[in-house]
Amino acid sequence: MKSLKEQFIWHVVGEAVKRAPAGQVPRIMDLGCGTASYVPSLMEKFPDFEYVGVEPIASSFAAAEENLANIPSAKAHFQLAYDSVPDEKENSFDLVFSLSVLEHVKHLDSFISLSAKYVKTGGLLVHRYDLGHALHTHSLKEKLHVFLGNYIPNVLPERQFVRYVPEPEVRVLYEKNNLKPIDTTYHQAPNHKHFEKFFKDSDTTAVDDLFAWEMKYQSEFKTLPVVEREKLFPAVAVWGEKR
Ligand SMILES: C[S@@+](CC[C@H](N)C(=O)[O-])C[C@H]1O[C@@H](n2cnc3c(N)ncnc32)[C@H](O)[C@@H]1O
Numbered sequence: 001m002k003s004l005k006e007q008f009i010w011h012v013v014g015e016a017v018k019r020a021p022a023g024q025v026p027r028i029m030d031l032g033c034g035t036a037s038y039v040p041s042l043m044e045k046f047p048d049f050e051y052v053g054v055e056p057i058a059s060s061f062a063a064a065e066e067n068l069a070n071i072p073s074a075k076a077h078f079q080l081a082y083d084s085v086p087d088e089k090e091n092s093f094d095l096v097f098s099l100s101v102l103e104h105v106k107h108l109d110s111f112i113s114l115s116a117k118y119v120k121t122g123g124l125l126v127h128r129y130d131l132g133h134a135l136h137t138h139s140l141k142e143k144l145h146v147f148l149g150n151y152i153p154n155v156l157p158e159r160q161f162v163r164y165v166p167e168p169e170v171r172v173l174y175e176k177n178n179l180k181p182i183d184t185t186y187h188q189a190p191n192h193k194h195f196e197k198f199f200k201d202s203d204t205t206a207v208d209d210l211f212a213w214e215m216k217y218q219s220e221f222k223t224l225p226v227v228e229r230e231k232l233f234p235a236v237a238v239w240g241e242k243r
Pocket residue numbers: 031032033034035036054055056057060079080081082098099100101104105106111
């Protein structure tokens with residue numbers, strides 16, 4: 001069974017593959033790729049794309065290298081996504097994305113600028129981030145970190161950084177970097193996320209249906225007041241297109 005998050009990744013990559021010019025291998029960059037555990041199955045579904053991951057935590061980077069070892073068209077770079085990515089051409093990626101990263105990024109302006117730099121004109125930029133830490137806090141420590149991240153960001157080191165990310169702030173940064181915000185979608189209701197855990201090893205299509213439901217009813221979700229919408233669907237994806 002694919003999790004709701006994996007379904008989202010397949011959906012986004014599917015969009016990028018559809019938009020890529022015929023005869024050209026789509027290029028995809030994943031900022032803060034963690035262990036890139038989702039890449040091998042993604043490659044089975046879409047065999048023909050180039051994947052470049054960027055990851056600053058040594059243990060996650062090592063795991064990503066291992067997960068990508070047998071995929072000749074995939075590689076990872078060990079660095080924060082503030083600095084240029086060596087050997088990668090600017091303005092050359094059909095899709096640049098991040099998953100569950102923005103809420104941990106201390107310098108959002110630099111991170112979005114870097115991501116914008118690598119998308120090609122007409123290409124897609126999708127940052128999907130989690131407001132769960134801020135809105136459904138599980139521990140006192142998490143609450144404290146979110147408070148510091150929101151109000152005194154400088155006191156938190158990069159690795160412990162977490163905060164609430166207002167969606168309009170992300171859109172403003174897209175505009176500033178020559179990206180047209182084209183949509184914002186809302187995902188992963190906490191109960192659905194809890195539900196999928198019970199079916200990890202099953203071949204049920206229940207979770208596929210939940211994802212299809214998420215995508216089908218986005219316009220209804222958007223009629224809800226922001227506070228309620230984000231509590232119900234704390235994974236927020238801001239979609240942009242490079243001008
Ligand atoms: C919650 S993990 C998500 C990993 C992966 N994207 C996934 O969804 O499984 C957040 C990741 O963001 C990375 N990260 C945090 N700040 C970053 C930055 N400024 N540049 C690049 N990566 C960053 C962390 O190292 C971590 O691997």
